[in-house]
Amino acid sequence: AEVEPLTGGELDRQLALLIACWRYLDNVGETVSPELRKGPRGGGRDRDKMLDHVYEAERSYMRKLGVKSPRLVVNDIHALETHRAKVEAALREQPGDDAADQRSWSPRYVIRRVAWHVLDHAWEMEDKDLSGV
Incomplete structure (x- = not known):
């Protein structure tokens, strides 16, 4: 099932889910405290470092x-939107297209993979948010 092409309504549905995940991450990033609760030994990332990790992993x-994008910087909304538009365009390319055949x-x-990673870290930021403490 992983290698079957995504077409028509199924592609639109999955892209809508990915876009919803991105929006959720963006919203969490805007609402949680910049400093996040650390682990029992003091480890863990703060919000901007976690967002940077998510962006860099996605870029990879x-x-x-x-899809090649320059390094994504936290709060550079234009670069993030440009990157996401490139991703959506690449996902819409079908087998037989030169770019699609190189994937x-x-x-x-x-x-x-991207939806899981985005949500995993969005939920982690929510769990470690210090805003309500």
Whole structure:
């Protein structure tokens, strides 16, 4: 199932889910405290370091689709929107397109992997938020 092409309504549905995950992360990033609760031994990342990690991991994943973006900087909304538009365009390319044939990860896997990673860290930021403490 991972390697089957995403077409039509299924592609639109999965892209809508990915976009919703990105929006959720953006919202969490805007609302949680800049400093996050540390672990029992003092470890862990603060909000901006966690967002930077998510952006850099995603940028790395997208190379598997042939998408190249400059380093994404926290709060550079224009660069983030440009990157996400490139991702959506790459995911819409179908087998037979030159770019689509060069991919080493399937669109299904990319969407699932990015959505999981984005939500995992959004939930972690919510769990460690110090705003209400």
